[in-house]
Amino acid sequence: MPALKSYRRLTKRRIAAIVVFAAVAIVACSLSGCSRKPPGKSREAAAPQIDFAGLDTEGLQYFRDYLRFDTTNPPSNTAAAIAYLKQILDREGIQTQTFESKPGMVTLVAKLPGPPNIKPFMLMSHADVVPAVARDWSHPPFAADLDGGFVWGRGAIDNKAHGIMALMTMLAIKRAGAKLKRGVEMMVNPDEEAGGENGAQWMVENHWDAIAPEFGVNEGGSGTQGWLGSRGTTFRIAVAEKRVMWLRLIAHGTSGHGSMPNPDNPNTILIEGLSRVLENPPAYRIVPVIARAFDAMSSRMDFPASFELSHIGWPFMMDAALKGPLSSYTVQALIRDTISPTMLNAGFKVNVIPSTSEAGIDCRLLPDTNPDEFVTGLKHLLGPRIQVEFIQKPDLAPESPASGEAWDAINDVVARDFRDEAPLVVPSLMAGGTDSRFLRLKGAPSYGFVPIVISQSEAARIHGVDERLSVDNLDRGIRATYDLTMELCRANQ
Numbered sequence: 001m002p003a004l005k006s007y008r009r010l011t012k013r014r015i016a017a018i019v020v021f022a023a024v025a026i027v028a029c030s031l032s033g034c035s036r037k038p039p040g041k042s043r044e045a046a047a048p049q050i051d052f053a054g055l056d057t058e059g060l061q062y063f064r065d066y067l068r069f070d071t072t073n074p075p076s077n078t079a080a081a082i083a084y085l086k087q088i089l090d091r092e093g094i095q096t097q098t099f100e101s102k103p104g105m106v107t108l109v110a111k112l113p114g115p116p117n118i119k120p121f122m123l124m125s126h127a128d129v130v131p132a133v134a135r136d137w138s139h140p141p142f143a144a145d146l147d148g149g150f151v152w153g154r155g156a157i158d159n160k161a162h163g164i165m166a167l168m169t170m171l172a173i174k175r176a177g178a179k180l181k182r183g184v185e186m187m188v189n190p191d192e193e194a195g196g197e198n199g200a201q202w203m204v205e206n207h208w209d210a211i212a213p214e215f216g217v218n219e220g221g222s223g224t225q226g227w228l229g230s231r232g233t234t235f236r237i238a239v240a241e242k243r244v245m246w247l248r249l250i251a252h253g254t255s256g257h258g259s260m261p262n263p264d265n266p267n268t269i270l271i272e273g274l275s276r277v278l279e280n281p282p283a284y285r286i287v288p289v290i291a292r293a294f295d296a297m298s299s300r301m302d303f304p305a306s307f308e309l310s311h312i313g314w315p316f317m318m319d320a321a322l323k324g325p326l327s328s329y330t331v332q333a334l335i336r337d338t339i340s341p342t343m344l345n346a347g348f349k350v351n352v353i354p355s356t357s358e359a360g361i362d363c364r365l366l367p368d369t370n371p372d373e374f375v376t377g378l379k380h381l382l383g384p385r386i387q388v389e390f391i392q393k394p395d396l397a398p399e400s401p402a403s404g405e406a407w408d409a410i411n412d413v414v415a416r417d418f419r420d421e422a423p424l425v426v427p428s429l430m431a432g433g434t435d436s437r438f439l440r441l442k443g444a445p446s447y448g449f450v451p452i453v454i455s456q457s458e459a460a461r462i463h464g465v466d467e468r469l470s471v472d473n474l475d476r477g478i479r480a481t482y483d484l485t486m487e488l489c490r491a492n493q
């Protein structure tokens, strides 16, 4: 009998233990959400827990501090701003290096190393900003005021917020001790607003060994509502840029008294030549990346715009679309080579005909335009009296592929983190230039992707008056930058 008693006691204990164990397991399971998890997804079970609310609060403080450094270009002195970012990273034990191309023009590189045989993923941004005329602003451009849910300041969108998103991503990954299958590096450059010669270009040409990413993200694309008059939010991810070609036009003539107009006035020669160029603009042409974007956009537009965009190659369809969804000059810049006369320089006195007259023209070429043929056509229109010189020749950076690991990860993160916006991701060509072209020239795909959603009126403040970014956008950007980085770099434990 004692044996039976002890057996019963044992059984009761076992049952009690099983009940307690089962209860604990059920509670733990419901807390972690494991009952909803599909089998075999051990990767998600290992995801580090990140306190995003805490990270956002901390990031907002860093963002405001960073905006208060006046990094106006010229002179593009980023030394103090870079030192500020560096000490935050150093404090956390993250590897940093700085590089100075010219006095005050400092680049920061910070790294979370991965396996040595795998090239890292780069988060690239620039610390310099364009000038701001303080009297035009409703908040001082370097005070980083927090008002109405926005942080106001020159560089808030272009491009300091993106630097903070990268910074907070580095800190979060380091603190979580996440195991990486691919390293992460953050590069912050000076001189982007002057073309990058002393920033990203200098780094790529002189210190490629210190960076050499597999691919990277940079400014150049984010979410916009109502692009081309469409429904919903479109994330236009930049995979290519128009090619910059700057030319100087010089007309030589005969000087003389302004009271006696002579037929050899260089100003007249230049004006007439430029008129012929402007009266004969380059033809509209849809390059493949734009065709793909327009086709995707058509699903979010009403008839007839939807039909025009999805059949843009049909005869007469371009004419119709130019009066409809493609009527904006900002869009038209994406479907033709463009020529903007931006500088005119001639004469020194109103009653003196000068002997020379000069113009600067900013030409931006579509990726498949032959620059030599373009210049030949231009010279033909300008006529034999106008000399043409290069100020800047176009680069030959290849397009980043709108497919593959990085592209897919960007698509996944947009779909997940911005699902309330029902976002559509399309590849895009940028009318302007960014530092991405220097990575592309080295064979490292670079994507214009800053994970925020801004209206077209907010975007118009970039390089304009009262630039600002909402705190909500900063928070979403930190989250999505972290998620993208983890998707590309975290090891499957």
Ligand SMILES: [Zn+2]
Pocket: 126, 158, 159, 192, 219
């Ligand atoms: Zn920028």
